[in-house]
Structures are given as structure tokens and as C-alpha cells.
Amino acid sequence: MTAGLTAATSSPSRPPNWPAWLPRRPWSWGPGAWRCSPEPGLVPPIVPARGFPPCAGRAIFPRRPRRRGFHTHPERGIGMADIAKRADDYSRWYQDVIAAAELADNSPVRGCMVIRPNGYAIWENIQKILDAKFKELGHVNAYFPLLIPKSFLAREAQHVEGFAKECAIVTHHRLKQVTVNGKTTVVPDPDSKLEEEYVIRPTSETVIWDMYRKWIQSYRDLPILINQWANVMRWEMRTRMFLRTTEFLWQEGHTAHATAAEGRAETLQMLEVYRWFAEEILAMPVITGIKTANERFAGAVETFSIEAMMQDCKALQAGTSHDLGQNFAKAFDVKYQDAEGKVEYVWATSWGMSTRIIGALIMTHSDDDGLVLPPRIAGTKAVIVPIWKNAEEMEQVCAAAEGLAAQLRATVGNVHVDKRDNMRPGWKYAEWERKGVPLRIELGPRDLAGQQVMMVARHDRKKEAVGFQQLAEVVTNELARIQQDLFDRAVQRRRENTHIIDSWDAFTQLFDGPGGFAECHWCGDGDCEKAVQEKTKVTIRNLPLQRDETPGACVHCGKPSIGRVVFAQSY
RNA sequence: CGGGGCGUAGCGCAGCCCGGUUAGCGCGCCUGCUUCGGGAGCAGGAGGUCGAGAGUUCAAAUCUCUCCGCCCCGACCA
Numbered sequence A: 001m002t003a004g005l006t007a008a009t010s011s012p013s014r015p016p017n018w019p020a021w022l023p024r025r026p027w028s029w030g031p032g033a034w035r036c037s038p039e040p041g042l043v044p045p046i047v048p049a050r051g052f053p054p055c056a057g058r059a060i061f062p063r064r065p066r067r068r069g070f071h072t073h074p075e076r077g078i079g080m081a082d083i084a085k086r087a088d089d090y091s092r093w094y095q096d097v098i099a100a101a102e103l104a105d106n107s108p109v110r111g112c113m114v115i116r117p118n119g120y121a122i123w124e125n126i127q128k129i130l131d132a133k134f135k136e137l138g139h140v141n142a143y144f145p146l147l148i149p150k151s152f153l154a155r156e157a158q159h160v161e162g163f164a165k166e167c168a169i170v171t172h173h174r175l176k177q178v179t180v181n182g183k184t185t186v187v188p189d190p191d192s193k194l195e196e197e198y199v200i201r202p203t204s205e206t207v208i209w210d211m212y213r214k215w216i217q218s219y220r221d222l223p224i225l226i227n228q229w230a231n232v233m234r235w236e237m238r239t240r241m242f243l244r245t246t247e248f249l250w251q252e253g254h255t256a257h258a259t260a261a262e263g264r265a266e267t268l269q270m271l272e273v274y275r276w277f278a279e280e281i282l283a284m285p286v287i288t289g290i291k292t293a294n295e296r297f298a299g300a301v302e303t304f305s306i307e308a309m310m311q312d313c314k315a316l317q318a319g320t321s322h323d324l325g326q327n328f329a330k331a332f333d334v335k336y337q338d339a340e341g342k343v344e345y346v347w348a349t350s351w352g353m354s355t356r357i358i359g360a361l362i363m364t365h366s367d368d369d370g371l372v373l374p375p376r377i378a379g380t381k382a383v384i385v386p387i388w389k390n391a392e393e394m395e396q397v398c399a400a401a402e403g404l405a406a407q408l409r410a411t412v413g414n415v416h417v418d419k420r421d422n423m424r425p426g427w428k429y430a431e432w433e434r435k436g437v438p439l440r441i442e443l444g445p446r447d448l449a450g451q452q453v454m455m456v457a458r459h460d461r462k463k464e465a466v467g468f469q470q471l472a473e474v475v476t477n478e479l480a481r482i483q484q485d486l487f488d489r490a491v492q493r494r495r496e497n498t499h500i501i502d503s504w505d506a507f508t509q510l511f512d513g514p515g516g517f518a519e520c521h522w523c524g525d526g527d528c529e530k531a532v533q534e535k536t537k538v539t540i541r542n543l544p545l546q547r548d549e550t551p552g553a554c555v556h557c558g559k560p561s562i563g564r565v566v567f568a569q570s571y
Numbered sequence B: 001c002g003g004g005g006c007g008u009a010g011c012g013c014a015g016c017c018c019g020g021u022u023a024g025c026g027c028g029c030c031u032g033c034u035u036c037g038g039g040a041g042c043a044g045g046a047g048g049u050c051g052a053g054a055g056u057u058c059a060a061a062u063c064u065c066u067c068c069g070c071c072c073c074g075a076c077c078a
Helices: A002-009 A056-058 A092-098 A117-136 A157-166 A207-217 A261-283 A325-332 A356-367 A391-412 A425-434 A445-450 A468-496 A505-510 A526-536
Strands: A070-075 A079-081 A105-106 A111-114 A147-149 A169-172 A173-181 A183-188 A193-200 A224-233 A247-257 A286-290 A302-309 A314-326 A335-339 A343-345 A349-354 A382-384 A413-418 A439-443 A454-455 A464-468 A496-501 A517-521 A539-544 A562-568
Touching: A002 A147, A002 A454, A070 A356, A070 A413, A079 A092, A105 A224, A117 A224, A117 A247, A117 A261, A117 A356, A147 A382, A173 A335, A183 A261, A193 A343, A207 A224, A207 A247, A207 A325, A247 A261, A286 A562, A302 A468, A302 A539, A302 A562, A314 A325, A314 A356, A325 A349, A349 A356, A356 A445, A382 A391, A382 A526, A391 A439, A391 A468, A425 A439, A439 A468, A445 A454, A454 A468, A464 A468, A468 A496, A505 A517, A505 A526, A526 A539
Parallel strands: A382 A413, A382 A439, A496 A517
Antiparallel strands: A070 A079, A105 A111, A147 A193, A169 A193, A173 A183, A224 A247, A247 A349, A286 A302, A286 A539, A302 A314, A314 A349, A335 A343, A439 A454, A454 A464, A517 A562, A539 A562
16 A cells, blocks of 8 residues: 555656645646646636636546536526526436426336326326216226236237237246355246246237126127226337336226227217317327328227327327227127127227326426426416515414415315425525426515515416415416416417428428428328338328318329328327 | 447536546535525535446556446337
């Protein structure tokens, strides 16, 4: 050790009496010295306290700038949550917002995520609202198991093809302790190998239709309208928080009907439920339409989707509804006897919305300061920030805040009073903005004296003084205004980025540049669609239910087309 | 699975090129006092097997190899 010390002190690269805590070469000396100094020849100050000149390390080892966390803001002081700007790095922004709003965290398992309370509150609201709507339409909830016999997947030919590549498989039912090189670990016990292996459900059609066979004999057993809230697992190569994770939560509806028309009607009805939910509750405008054959669900006769535009102009499929025809009934031999005594296969639908919608929600409304939530889906509708200087004021202001909150809870839902005494109001404002609470209500001694509060909207920072007497009414109206504003804003953005395009030049120009939705003619040929995708990464999102059906020529191959479809890059 | 980037305290980073002191800094956290209407100040304090494992060496955050994880771009997909 001593020898080492001596060597260091006498090192030629370290000048005599150089402080030990400084890097050996904070700036270079000798020839070309003071390279980092703004004015050559001027001796840079010796760092006064512990700490390195900011350029020291980077000048020698330039590094890509990384996210900076909670750093000092040059103008606004300390502790600014550092969220990447959308314009600079959209996908980092997305992740930063999730982290800053504490929606989710990475899990120890690759591709999986932990949904934190703030994120789960959103999911709970989604569940609550959708579930009520499903039930209103006659659906009931049930639960089917996580594990599916491997052989079930193989029953429906297209279904296997669609899911085989992304299934997790359970092969053993027991672990065994083993000691290798003195370390104890566990391995699957070879003696516990399963005779029939199980697949962790990527979707539940197969188990459900296996059961429906038992439950359906006559037309009097139909329709069956079952929904389940569950987790599913699809082994993805590349994952992204909420948008595509290995395990995700969703709702899957599975219905059985006596006629094709009834099945189709159900499919369209649920599509409409999703449209309603996205637009009215999430303030997210969507295009309802039919998927092309290439994008159709494995095993479906027809797939319908709702497609939303994110702030980076990419499309996101936010919900799907499938008309399964008789495909699963045939695969699982589900027949019924009609009133005339004829035996027929049952007609099926399935439809789902997943935690992916939360990703869409984030990317539709949030801004560079963090999450923005529409009031109808926000777990907390408003937060009251009491302001005080001393214990006496604190008591008065908090009591008043609690009183107002109680009153508001009765009319608008969950309202939080932030009584933490270890941070100042400004900090709290910033924090609740990051977390996307739609409305902030400030209440200080001066307000209390005037029997009023300051009310600030998250999305546009609009500030308004409101008297105690009018508060409940004004807040209700303000939440409605926010909801509408967010929707209008999103519609506006989509309108600005949707283009009618009739030439391949314009098409490539759009997608080489800003991107967006392109309403184009398409010949209807799947190979032509694939060719477009290979050239430009652009796919057909859907064939809108309301579309321009003036005939034209395919934007790619020029063959005749009977109507316009929506092209976009997608998540 | 290919190409690139990265892994050091809760978060963000410096240190690595050229191995050597007790591994630092900012924010956050804890304690106390003063504060509190847009991200508070001062003082004191806690917190690290430097992603994991092997190797080289008297000595490894630093050099070598392997593995793991994260991010970006592809391939794949809802």
C-alpha cells in the first residue's frame, strides 16, 4: 500500500501540491493548456470548493447527455423535475412522464412492469366505467383460468399461427433445491414434468369456447354475453411501458349468438362502446373502422378497431372488437339447436381494451411539464393546497380546506388536501402538475379572509378566484371545461395532421417528414399494403366506417379503389 | 436476435483513457432552527459489496473476458 502511495505522489502527471480531491487533469496543462477556458491565456479559477469543473470530464470523455433527474433549474431554482421535452426526444419524454407521475416502474422481469398506485387508480377508473357500461348492455363477468392446455391453442388454425410465437409455457409444477459449487439454487424438478404442458393465456378464446360447448345446447341458451377482467401474457421482443408489455391487464368480452347478424351487431355495438369511452371519458378522438386482412385478429372473420393519433403523429390502436363468425364454434364444436330443431354452429364475437389505453392517454394529453389527465378518468379530480405561515394559520386553513374538500367530494369525486408540512406550496404545485391532477385549488390566509380560493387548471394554467359559496358549482363547470378542452385540442391536432393524399410522392414526403394520418385510396390488395409497409413503415390503420367512398386510384399501385383508408405509422 | 448507447447512493452524474489517498458532486432523504402566496435558507447527519461473475495485478470503479439489465434503431407484433 505504502509503495502505491509513493508512486502516485511522484507521478509525473500530477503537479506538486495538487489537491488530492481534484482529478489529476481537470484542465490539461503544459502545451495547449487551458483548452477549456473561454478566454485563451486567462488562467481559469481554481475550483473554490469540492467539485469538478463541469467541462473537465466531458472534455476528455464526451458522453451522450442522459436524463438529468431532479436538478437545479437555471431560472426557477432547485428541484425542477427534469422531463425531456417532447420535441427533443419523444420516447424519453414518454418514459419521463411515467416516472415523474409515478404511474409505473420497471419490474425485475424483463418486459413486465409494476403499475404503481397512481397508474392503477387510472386503471380502476377505466374498469369501473367500462364495467358499468358492459353490464348496462347485458354482459356479465366471469373468470377463466390463467393456464390453457397447450393443445387448445392448436385447435383453430389461424389462431395458432397468430399466437404460437409469443406464448409462455408451463412445463413443471415443482422446484428442487440444488447446490452447485457451494451455492444453493432452485431448478425445476425433473420428476415434476407435466404430462400436458400449459400455456399462459395470450387471450382466452380457447378455454372459453371449450366451456361454451358444455353450456350451449339450444337457442334458448343464447346469447351468452360474458366478460372477464384478467391478465394475459404475450412474449414480446420489444416492450414499452403500457403500450406493449409482456404481461398486461385487460378486459376480454366473449359472446355467443344464434345468428351471424346478431354477432355482427354485437361486434359493432362494442366498438361503439369503445369509441364512446375513448372520446367521452378519455377525451381521445378515435377513428372507428375495419382492419385489413393483414391486421386482422388471428381467428376472426372481421376485426374492427378504434385508432387514435398520438402527439408524435403516430397512430395507436386503442381497442378492438372482433366478429369471429363460426371459426371458434367449429374448432371447439359448439352447436345449438334452433326453434325448428336444426343444429347450427354458434356465432361468436370477442372484444378487448387493455392497459395499453393508459399509454395512449398519456401520449394524447400530457405536456412537457408532465402528465395531463382528463377529469373523468383522473383518480384525483382536484387537489387543495393549503398555505400557511404558522401553526395557528395552518390549523385554520387546513380546517377550511377539509371543509371545502368534503363539500367537493360530494359533487365531483375524489379531492385531495395536501397538508404536508415539509414542503412549501410552490413545490406542491409543481408536484401535482407533474402528476396530472386536473385542477389545483390554493387556499391561504388571505383567501380565507375573503372567503375564496384560487383555482388553477392543469392543462392551460388558467387561474380564477372563486368564492366559497360558488365553489362546488364552479369546480364542476371547470372540470367539464377541461374535459372538453382536452378533447377539442386533440381533435384539432388530429385535423392539422390528417391529409388527403393522392400521389406516392406526397405520401413519401409526408412520412419522411412530419408524419400523420394519410387518407388515401387503396386497391384492397394485401400484398400492395405490405409493399407500402416495407418501403415506408406505414400501415393501413383501418378502413373508417365513415369514409369517402368516391372511387379513385390506389396511392401506391394505381389500381382502382372504392374508397379511402387511413395510412399511418403506428405503435 | 442484429447495430449503437449505457449501468458508480433514492434520482441525475463525475471519476475510467494512463490501475494506487477514506470513491466524489448536485438534488432528494434524516435532525434542528428560521421559513412557507410558484420548485426555501443555514447547520449537522445518514446512505455505496462502483450491474453480476471470473481473470490479470502487490493493488481493479478503472485493464481483459463472460453474463445480466436498461434505452435507442432494426427484425417481430395488437
